[in-house]
Amino acid sequence: MTDLPTRSIDLKNVLSGSAPTADHSEGMSYLQSVPRRLVTLYLPLAIIVIVLLFPFYWMALTSVKPDEQLLDLDRYNPFWTWNPTFKHFHKLLFESYYPHWLWNTMYVAVCATVLSIVASVFAAYAIVRLRYKGANLVGGLIFLAYLVPPSILFIPLATVVFQYGLFDSPLALILTYPTILIPFSTWLLMGYFKTIPFELEECALIDGASRWQILIKIVLPLAIPGLISAFIFCFTLCWNEFIYALTFLQSTSNKTVPVAIVNEFVDGDIYRWGSLMAGALAGSLPLVILYAFFVEHYVSAMTGAVKE
Amino acid sequence: MADVAIPRAKPQLSEDNAWTQLKHNRNWLGFWFMVPAMAFLIFFLAYPLGLGIWLSFTDTRIGRVGHFVATENYEWLWDDSIFWLSVFNTLLYTFVASALKFAIGLYLALLLNENMPFKAMLRAMVLIPFIVPTVLSALAFWWIFDSQFSIISWSLKHLGLINQNINFLGDTTWARICVIFANIWRGVPFVAITLLAGLQTVSPSLYEAATLDGATRWQNFRYITYPLLTPIIAVVMTFSVLFTFTDFQLIWAMTRGGPVNATHLMATLSYQRAIIAGQLGEGAAISSAMIPFLLAAIMVSWFGLQRRKWQQGESND
Numbered sequence: 001m002t003d004l005p006t007r008s009i010d011l012k013n014v015l016s017g018s019a020p021t022a023d024h025s026e027g028m029s030y031l032q033s034v035p036r037r038l039v040t041l042y043l044p045l046a047i048i049v050i051v052l053l054f055p056f057y058w059m060a061l062t063s064v065k066p067d068e069q070l071l072d073l074d075r076y077n078p079f080w081t082w083n084p085t086f087k088h089f090h091k092l093l094f095e096s097y098y099p100h101w102l103w104n105t106m107y108v109a110v111c112a113t114v115l116s117i118v119a120s121v122f123a124a125y126a127i128v129r130l131r132y133k134g135a136n137l138v139g140g141l142i143f144l145a146y147l148v149p150p151s152i153l154f155i156p157l158a159t160v161v162f163q164y165g166l167f168d169s170p171l172a173l174i175l176t177y178p179t180i181l182i183p184f185s186t187w188l189l190m191g192y193f194k195t196i197p198f199e200l201e202e203c204a205l206i207d208g209a210s211r212w213q214i215l216i217k218i219v220l221p222l223a224i225p226g227l228i229s230a231f232i233f234c235f236t237l238c239w240n241e242f243i244y245a246l247t248f249l250q251s252t253s254n255k256t257v258p259v260a261i262v263n264e265f266v267d268g269d270i271y272r273w274g275s276l277m278a279g280a281l282a283g284s285l286p287l288v289i290l291y292a293f294f295v296e297h298y299v300s301a302m303t304g305a306v307k308e
Numbered sequence: 309m310a311d312v313a314i315p316r317a318k319p320q321l322s323e324d325n326a327w328t329q330l331k332h333n334r335n336w337l338g339f340w341f342m343v344p345a346m347a348f349l350i351f352f353l354a355y356p357l358g359l360g361i362w363l364s365f366t367d368t369r370i371g372r373v374g375h376f377v378a379t380e381n382y383e384w385l386w387d388d389s390i391f392w393l394s395v396f397n398t399l400l401y402t403f404v405a406s407a408l409k410f411a412i413g414l415y416l417a418l419l420l421n422e423n424m425p426f427k428a429m430l431r432a433m434v435l436i437p438f439i440v441p442t443v444l445s446a447l448a449f450w451w452i453f454d455s456q457f458s459i460i461s462w463s464l465k466h467l468g469l470i471n472q473n474i475n476f477l478g479d480t481t482w483a484r485i486c487v488i489f490a491n492i493w494r495g496v497p498f499v500a501i502t503l504l505a506g507l508q509t510v511s512p513s514l515y516e517a518a519t520l521d522g523a524t525r526w527q528n529f530r531y532i533t534y535p536l537l538t539p540i541i542a543v544v545m546t547f548s549v550l551f552t553f554t555d556f557q558l559i560w561a562m563t564r565g566g567p568v569n570a571t572h573l574m575a576t577l578s579y580q581r582a583i584i585a586g587q588l589g590e591g592a593a594i595s596s597a598m599i600p601f602l603l604a605a606i607m608v609s610w611f612g613l614q615r616r617k618w619q620q621g622e623s624n625d
Contacts, residue, residue: 041419041424042424044415044419045416045419045420045430048412048416048419048434048496049430049434051493052433052434052436052493052496052497053433053436055437055445055448055449055452055493056436056440056445058451058452058459059445059447059448059451062451070457071457073457073462078459078462079459115348116348118344119344119345119348120345122341122343122345123341123342123344123345125341126337126338126341126342127342130334130337130338130341131334131338132334132335132337132338132339133335133338135338138342142345142349144606145353145354147602147605147606148353148357148602149550149551149553149554149602150554150556151555151556151575151578151579151595151598152357152554152575152595152598152602153353153356153357153360154579154583154595155360155363155578155582155583155588155591155592155595156356156357156360156363156592157352157356158582158588159359159363159368159588160351160352160355160356160359175348175352176352178348178352179348179349179352179353182345182348182349183349186345211337236439239441240441240442240443242443242556242560242561243556243557243575243579246560246579247579247583257444258441258443259443261443261444261447262443262447262560262561273454273457276447276451277447277448277451280444280445280447280448281444283441283444284439284440284444284445287439287440287441288436288439288440291435291436291439295432295435298435298439299435299501299505302438302498302501302502303501303502303505
C-alpha cells in the first residue's frame with residue numbers, strides 16, 4: 001500500500017491513457033464477458049456522453065435551421081434539417097455588433113491573461129526558488145485568494161472601478177480578471193517550477209548568472225508546458241467570465257460575447273432562437289478549437305491546480 | 309533543498325552596500341518578484357473584500373455616498389422572506405447539485421478508467437461542457453427547456469408519456485430541477501476528469517491481489533479505490549461546493565431568479581438588489597452573508613489537504 005494516490009499523477013497520460021498503469025488494467029478485463037461489459041460499461045457511458053453533448057448538437061442544429069422549421073415541430077422532424085441556412089450567422093455578423101463583441105472578448109482575455117501570467121511567473125518563482133522569509137505564508141494566502149469567488153467581490157469592485165474612472169472600459173476587466181487568474185496560475189506554475197532540477201540553477205549561479213538570467217534562460221524554457229497550460233486555461237476562464245463583465249460594462253459596443261448575447265439578443269421576438277444559438281455557437285467555437293489542439297494542457301491545468 | 313543551496317553560493321554579499329543588498333538579498337529580491345502579483349491581489353481582491361464588508365454596514369446607493377448604519381442592513385435582511393428563500397435555494401442547489409455531481413462524476417471516472425476503444429477521444433469529448441462558456445451553454449438549456457418548443461416536451465409527447473407541454477422554467481419545482489440539472493451537466497466533467505487523474509495513480513496490482521483473495525467488484529471499489537481516492541475527492545468536492553454555492557451566471561442566463569424567486573441564489577439576489585435596484589449596501593450585506601459558508605468550505609478543504617499529507621507521510625513536497 002505504498003502507492004501514493006495523488007502524488008505522481010502523470011498529467012499527460014490522463015487523456016491518452018498510455019500510462020503503464022492503464023496498460024496493465026487489461027490484465028483483469030478478461031474476467032468480464034462481452035455482454036456484461038456492454039451493459040455495465042458501454043451503455044451507461046453512451047448515455048452520459050449523449051447527455052453531455054446533446055446541448056451542443058441542439059445549439060448547432062438550431063443555428064442552421066430555417067425559422068419556419070424551428071417553431072413547427074409537427075410538420076418537420078425536429079432532430080434534423082435537410083435545408084440548412086446560414087441566415088442566422090449572416091444576421092449575426094453583418095447586422096449586429098457581434099464582431100465587435102468577439103474582438104472585445106479576445107482583447108480583454110489576451111491582455112488579462114498575459115498580465116496574469118507575467119505576474120504569476122515572478123510570484124511562483126519567488127515562492128518556490130527564492131524562498132524568502134514568509135514564502136510559505138504568502139503561498140498559502142495566494143491559495144486562499146483562489147477561493148474568494150467573484151460573486152462576493154463584484155459589488156465593492158464596482159465602486160472601486162467607478163472611483164478609478166474605469167467604468168464601461170475594457171481596462172476595468174483587464175485589471176480585475178487577474179485577481180481570478182493570478183492565484184490559479186501561480187499555484188499551477190509553482191508545481192511546474194518545483195519539478196525543475198535545482199542543480200541547473202546552482203550551476204548557473206556559480207557561473208555568475210543573475211536571478212533574472214536564471215529565470216529567463218533556464219527556468220522559463222523548461223517550464224513551457226506549464227506556461228502553455230496556464231495560458232490557455234486563463235484564456236478560457238476570461239472568456240467564460242460573466243459577472244464582472246455584466247457589472248462593469250454598459251454600452252452595447254463595449255460588451256463581451258457572453259454578456260452581449262444574454263442582454264442584446266434576448267428580446268420579445270419568437271424567431272430569436274436561431275440567431276441566439278448561432279451567437280452561442282460562434283462564441284464557443286474559438287474555445288473548442290483551442291481545446292482540440294491543447295487537450296493535454298487543459299487536463300494538466302485542471303488536475304494540476306487541484307493537485308497542489 | 310533550496311534553503312541549503314543558495315546561501316552557500318553567495319555568502320559574501322551580506323557585507324555589501326545597501327544597493328547591492330536590494331539587488332541580491334534573497335528577501336528583497338523575493339519582495340521585488342512578488343510586487344506585480346501582490347499589487348493586483350491587494351488592490352483588486354483584498355481591498356474590495358474589506359470594502360464589501362464595510363459597505364454592508366452602510367446605506368450606500370449607486371451615485372450616493374453612504375453613511376454608517378451599523379447592522380441595519382442585516383436586521384432588515386433578517387426579516388426579509390425573499391432573502392431567506394434565497395438562502396434556502398442556495399443550500400438546496402449546492403447540496404443536491406454537489407452530491408449528484410460527485411456521484412455521477414465518480415461513476416463516469418470509473419467508466420472512463422476502463423480499457424476500451426477510442427478511449428482518448430471519449431475522454432476529450434467528456435470535457436467539452438467544461439470548456440464552453442457557461443452562459444452560452446445555459447442559453448442552449450434555456451432553449452431546450454422552452455415552454456412551447458422544448459424538444460423534451462416534444463419527445464415525451466410523441467412517446468405518449470405526457471399530453472401537455474411541461475412548463476419547465478415557469479413552474480417553481482421544475483425550474484429548480486432544470487437549473488440543478490444544468491449545473492450538474494456543467495460540473496460533472498470537471499469532477500470526472502480530476503478523479504480520473506487520481507484513479508490512474510492507483511496501482512492495478514492491488515486489484516489483482518484483492519481479486520485473487522476473492523474480493524468482489526464492490527469490495528474492490530469500497531476498500532481499495534475509495535480510500536486511495538479520498539484526498540483528491542476532498543479537494544475536488546470543496547472546489548465544486550464553493551463554485552456551486554457562489555454560482556451566478558447559470559441562473560442569470562436561464563431564469564434570472566424567477567419564477568417567483570424560486571431559483572434566486574444569494575449571488576443573484578445580491579446582484580439584483582445592489583446593481584439593478586442600486587442598493588449597494590444591502591447587496592453587499594447579502595454577499596457578505598455568504599462568507600461564513602465559504603469559510604466552512606475552506607476549512608473542509610484545509611483539513612482535506614492536511615489529511616493527504618498525513619497519508620503521504622511527508623511534511624512538505
